[in-house]
Amino acid sequence: xxxxxxxxxxxxxxxxxxxxxxxxxxxxxxxxxxxxxxxxxxxxxxxxxxxxxxxxxxxxxxxxxxxxxxxxxxxxxxxxxxxxxxxxxxxxxxxxxxxxxxxxxxxxxxxxxxxxxxxxxxxxxxxxxxxxxxxxxxxxxxxxxx
Amino acid sequence: xxxxxxxxxxxxxxxxxxxxxxxxxxxxxxxxxxxxxxxxxxxxxxxxxxxxxxxxxxxxxxxxxxxxxxxxxxxxxxxxxxxxxxxxxxxxxxxxxxxxxxxxxxxxxxxxxxxxxxxxxxxxxxxxxxxxxxxxxxxxxxxxxx
DNA sequence: TATTGTTATACTCTATAACTATA
DNA sequence: TATAGTTATAGAGTATAACAATA
Numbered sequence: 001x002x003x004x005x006x007x008x009x010x011x012x013x014x015x016x017x018x019x020x021x022x023x024x025x026x027x028x029x030x031x032x033x034x035x036x037x038x039x040x041x042x043x044x045x046x047x048x049x050x051x052x053x054x055x056x057x058x059x060x061x062x063x064x065x066x067x068x069x070x071x072x073x074x075x076x077x078x079x080x081x082x083x084x085x086x087x088x089x090x091x092x093x094x095x096x097x098x099x100x101x102x103x104x105x106x107x108x109x110x111x112x113x114x115x116x117x118x119x120x121x122x123x124x125x126x127x128x129x130x131x132x133x134x135x136x137x138x139x140x141x142x143x144x145x146x
Numbered sequence: 147x148x149x150x151x152x153x154x155x156x157x158x159x160x161x162x163x164x165x166x167x168x169x170x171x172x173x174x175x176x177x178x179x180x181x182x183x184x185x186x187x188x189x190x191x192x193x194x195x196x197x198x199x200x201x202x203x204x205x206x207x208x209x210x211x212x213x214x215x216x217x218x219x220x221x222x223x224x225x226x227x228x229x230x231x232x233x234x235x236x237x238x239x240x241x242x243x244x245x246x247x248x249x250x251x252x253x254x255x256x257x258x259x260x261x262x263x264x265x266x267x268x269x270x271x272x273x274x275x276x277x278x279x280x281x282x283x284x285x286x287x288x289x290x291x292x
Numbered sequence: 293t294a295t296t297g298t299t300a301t302a303c304t305c306t307a308t309a310a311c312t313a314t315a
Numbered sequence: 316t317a318t319a320g321t322t323a324t325a326g327a328g329t330a331t332a333a334c335a336a337t338a
Contacts, residue, residue: 182306199296200296200297201295201296201297211296211297211298212297212298212299212300214297215297215298215299235295235296236296237295237296237297238295238296238297239296239297
């Protein structure tokens, strides 16, 4: 008996699989400075010149605030990001890339797309289709930036 | 200046993001028995009636063998899988689902696709397209089952 | 000699609970 | 009273190196 949702199930399996198979590949992109997958992701999420409150990071990562504290501690210790107190609400701390963090982030992005990687095996049209579908996947639960 | 690989970069970002945003959702699927994301994934990877050598699991997860030892210890402690010595090569240990593991695996698969989840927001055609593209992504580095 | 899996060790990741400081 | 972030704690995830058993 073939279920209606076979494709959904298969897609889910492949998405998870993609992540776990790429995990080890990922930090090797930043061979110079050892970064864990989550740390790479955080660096990726913080855009240059656009501060990100810690609470928003916790929501985006779907994790507890206490976890973000540790993550930020380590990235700050590496000199890649820094905490800044928000003038509007003094409880809030916003994260910003340091020059070094900004540089490493660009480097990461460059390497991810440069290499002979799985994504390179797709045609440009397929990449576009993939992006469109994934963006639809996120339409409703992108971080509520309130 | 717009790079040629903008879509690849965007796709990569979205794929990582999908994983991190789904992480917390995932174990709540197995609300009764607390399983971590990796544990869910391992349970997903071991198909009923089809034994999997530990070394293959390490390759599929792109992680060290010592890590698999710990993962398997915990899943075995929960009574979900079991180690069996391979008769052909006595160094090898193969993993098999227990009846309980098999039951939980089905339950997981069912819940993943049943719920009002991101994947449900795609049209059937989009799900098919997504699966096709992701499968192509894996064409060359599926586990070499030697 | 090379490979499979384990152990010991040392991190990082993660959640829970209790806390401080703001609002 | 509620929210943002921290601390303390405990456990899971992960890699490295050294090891045992087998090939």
